Amino acid sequence: MLKELGAPLAKTRPIGLFQHLPKLAGLCDDIWRDALDTAQVLCYPAGTDLNEFFNQADRFVIVLQGVVKVYEADDTGREITLYRVYGGQILVLTLIHMLHRTRRCALAMAEEDVRLLSLPPEYFDHMLEKSEGFRRYFMTSMANCITDVTQLITHVSFNHLNFRLAHLIRRFADQSTPCTVRLTHQALANELGTTREVVSRLLKGFERSGSIKLNRGSIEIVDMGELETILQ
Amino acid sequence: MLKELGAPLAKTRPIGLFQHLPKLAGLCDDIWRDALDTAQVLCYPAGTDLNEFFNQADRFVIVLQGVVKVYEADDTGREITLYRVYGGQILVLTLIHMLHRTRRCALAMAEEDVRLLSLPPEYFDHMLEKSEGFRRYFMTSMANCITDVTQLITHVSFNHLNFRLAHLIRRFADQSTPCTVRLTHQALANELGTTREVVSRLLKGFERSGSIKLNRGSIEIVDMGELETILQ
Numbered sequence: 001m002l003k004e005l006g007a008p009l010a011k012t013r014p015i016g017l018f019q020h021l022p023k024l025a026g027l028c029d030d031i032w033r034d035a036l037d038t039a040q041v042l043c044y045p046a047g048t049d050l051n052e053f054f055n056q057a058d059r060f061v062i063v064l065q066g067v068v069k070v071y072e073a074d075d076t077g078r079e080i081t082l083y084r085v086y087g088g089q090i091l092v093l094t095l096i097h098m099l100h101r102t103r104r105c106a107l108a109m110a111e112e113d114v115r116l117l118s119l120p121p122e123y124f125d126h127m128l129e130k131s132e133g134f135r136r137y138f139m140t141s142m143a144n145c146i147t148d149v150t151q152l153i154t155h156v157s158f159n160h161l162n163f164r165l166a167h168l169i170r171r172f173a174d175q176s177t178p179c180t181v182r183l184t185h186q187a188l189a190n191e192l193g194t195t196r197e198v199v200s201r202l203l204k205g206f207e208r209s210g211s212i213k214l215n216r217g218s219i220e221i222v223d224m225g226e227l228e229t230i231l232q
Numbered sequence: 233m234l235k236e237l238g239a240p241l242a243k244t245r246p247i248g249l250f251q252h253l254p255k256l257a258g259l260c261d262d263i264w265r266d267a268l269d270t271a272q273v274l275c276y277p278a279g280t281d282l283n284e285f286f287n288q289a290d291r292f293v294i295v296l297q298g299v300v301k302v303y304e305a306d307d308t309g310r311e312i313t314l315y316r317v318y319g320g321q322i323l324v325l326t327l328i329h330m331l332h333r334t335r336r337c338a339l340a341m342a343e344e345d346v347r348l349l350s351l352p353p354e355y356f357d358h359m360l361e362k363s364e365g366f367r368r369y370f371m372t373s374m375a376n377c378i379t380d381v382t383q384l385i386t387h388v389s390f391n392h393l394n395f396r397l398a399h400l401i402r403r404f405a406d407q408s409t410p411c412t413v414r415l416t417h418q419a420l421a422n423e424l425g426t427t428r429e430v431v432s433r434l435l436k437g438f439e440r441s442g443s444i445k446l447n448r449g450s451i452e453i454v455d456m457g458e459l460e461t462i463l464q
Contacts, residue, residue, distance in 0.1 A: 072382065074386065082385060095375060096378060099371055129364070147328060153314060153385055153388060154425075193385075193389030
């Protein structure tokens with residue numbers, strides 16, 4: 001499952017590697033180049049469960065390309081998406097793994113094909129000590145992660161499930177005509193921390209009100225205005 | 233409202249100040265002592281809204297004594313408690329304020345009389361650069377904060393409100409006979425992100441089942457076993 005892209009990155013590579021990741025481009029100091037000498041680039045296909053890798057490998061990870069979904073699950077298999085980590089962002093979860101080796105952490109999966117930059121933990125501390133740019137980058141990543149999960153708590157606590165579902169449909173709608181959400185009811189339930197049955201029941205209510213049309217594996221938005229009445 | 237305790241701390245003070253805060257006692261290196269020269273100790277009585285102070289003052293804050301409650305509120309005044317910060321812990325919220333000056337942050341209040349150690353932001357970066365002990369302490373604080381709010385998301389998402397309310401009652405019960413929770417229905421609602429009316433309705437259900445007895449401003453647990461059936 002784990003595919004390593006040959007040898008660690010050469011010293012000449014980082015600038016090319018990061019030029020399309022603005023947050024990292026500013027980090028091209030000597031400390032960062034040294035750290036990259038010991039880094040590995042790992043590739044995983046979409047759908048890969050990344051938990052085993054994070055549990056075993058005491059590594060600090062930055063997402064270079066693709067999307068990692070961080071989520072939680074209960075004993076019955078119910079899931080809720082906590083946040084997503086995109087290209088150029090620190091996978092904060094791996095830092096928490098490094099610190100809380102005995103405590104259970106959130107879970108992660110590759111939502112698209114991903115390229116991850118994996119660094120040994122001693123370089124993490126070294127960069128924090130030596131690179132002001134890295135400290136700023138790291139602090140912003142941690143603060144964004146805390147802000148994201150805090151906002152999710154208020155979203156979950158203060159909004160009814162039908163509001164959160166309508167919000168999610170609007171967010172995941174593509175640009176086709178009519179706008180379509182290509183997610184199963186189970187995938188929507190996993191976003192929201194509820195069950196497929198509850199999502200299906202709410203979607204049928206939306207269909208009855210004329211805002212959406214349910215197809216197999218996709219949802220067409222036939223009246224965005226009607227859908228948005230739920231969001232008011 | 234803001235009461236400053238005289239001059240900044242003297243160089244000889246930190247060890248005495250922190251000896252009962254084990255997480256900070258290990259930090260008594262020169263860098264930390266220098267930082268304390270520019271620190272202020274601020275005292276606020278229980279119930280003080282700390283938001284104005286955090287919004288105005290670009291400071292990094294450690295709680296020395298007492299408890300700070302960090303919470304969120306919606307437009308209708310509904311609240312949910314996110315986490316509490318106790319003596320010896322970094323008030324992570326102040327770091328997020330420092331970084332996201334334009335974004336709305338969570339809210340904070342002194343839940344007990346508090347003593348706060350307030351440091352200018354340049355010392356924060358300086359300590360992160362120079363003190364390995366501080367880096368470890370800081371990293372653990374950030375990771376704990378993220379873990380706490382993540383656990384709250386799963387608690388809110390996967391558990392029914394009656395489970396969360398029973399859990400809260402058990403957590404806040406004192407050691408008297410019978411165990412008593414000295415919180416109003418509104419305070420319980422503010423913990424859970426719901427309304428007083430919903431809490432009162434659920435509590436009446438608990439009373440009917442014989443697990444609690446409702447008094448004015450307090451709740452007696454008359455049958456802990458019965459209460460715990462809700463938690464199974």
